[in-house]
């Protein structure tokens with residue numbers, strides 16, 4: 262039976278020059294100004310999306326690889342998405358806005374106060390995509406960079422700290438009684454004296470408590486520790502996993518088990534699978550795109566090598582395409598998961614050309630080999646995910662009206678007709694929308 266699902270948009274290159282290198286996006290586009298993002302946010306709201314998540318990294322990466330990352334604007338520059346959020350709230354009424362935040366980059370008290378301010382300003386529409394990348398540590402102190410699991414420990418301490426500050430006004434602390442001229446009762450506020458492993462501070466928080474729920478917590482980590490963090494703490498998990506039934510069900514159960522172990526209900530967390538679709542106007546067009554991608558020329562491979570070089574902080578563009586890729590070129594700073602995604606199961610003798618070709622090759626929705634196809638075919642995939650219990654889908658792309666309209670114009674009416682996409686919003690902000698079904 263068809264079930265409604267939640268839809269999000271992942272602004273995958275963050276608040277940066279995402280049109281760079283894509284001539285088709287070269288119209289009325291100034292990435293440093295709010296207008297283009299506001300227009301896109303309105304489009305998503307008209308489409309019935311619950312939220313937009315804005316990717317971020319506070320750093321341009323290791324000193325040795327900055328040029329690789331900025332030369333084609335893949336890895337930077339990026340402006341702070343928390344400061345873009347108010348402009349998107351102002352342009353919309355229901356859309357949740359979720360900037361990415363890294364506990365390495367801000368102290369709990371400052372963050373709790375900033376997030377509380379935005380939650381009030383937006384009428385409960387703030388979310389926070391909590392990430393644990395440690396590569397930017399050198400910008401914030403000279404302390405040693407944390408390991409993978411320690412970064413999750415710090416993220417949990419940071420989030421617990423923020424929540425204890427948000428809850429530092431007990432019931433009855435906010436009085437607002439004009440007759441007695443009492444605004445608040447300071448004797449009903451908790452002092453919150455936190456002395457932890459990573460943070461030490463006192464409360465209470467100098468911001469109003471929430472009457473209608475806290476900002477939504479979103480998380481993207483896919484390791485065992487990451488899924489455990491999501492189950493214990495998150496309202497939304499961004500899921501990157503193969504979209505076949507066993508994989509989808511296994512991913513969901515791991516998070517649900519972690520939620521139950523932490524005393525929560527499985528339905529407290531919505532799991533959104535990330536997909537980057539290419540929607541075509543006909544099956545023939547989709548077939549042509551897939552066929553054209555089967556044998557990419559060297560120019561196409563260099564283009565994908567540039568992006569990979571930025572993501573992997575390792576220059577692949579100067580390597581011989583026809584020689585085996587020596588994995589020793591990747592330093593210890595490079596994510597093992599990202600290397601694995603590049604090399605797949607092709608073996609150590611496979612030339613770089615084979616790895617890059619696999620990334621360029623597209624497949625069809627219709628036979629479940631990829632993400633190219635018509636709106637109806639994509640809706641079939643989403644409907645099937647729903648039959649396996651899925652909560653929703655996160656469409657992955659830039660935030661330019663051209664890309665949004667290409668993806669959504671035919672898809673939204675199809676999803677609505679099938680009852681998969683909401684027609685109206687709950688009255689109460691992001692958490693209320695997430696919990697509406």
Ligand SMILES: Cc1cc2nc3c(=O)[nH]c(=O)nc-3n(C[C@H](O)[C@H](O)[C@H](O)COP(=O)(O)O)c2cc1C
Pocket residue numbers: 315316317318361391392393394409481482483484485486487488499500501535
């Ligand atoms: C869909 C998705 C979105 C992500 N967005 C960001 C991001 O905006 N900023 C960031 O620093 N890391 C981002 N990450 C990386 C995660 O925060 C995390 O560092 C990474 O997945 C490693 O954690 P893990 O080992 O638990 O998977 C993202 C990961 C996924 C799957």
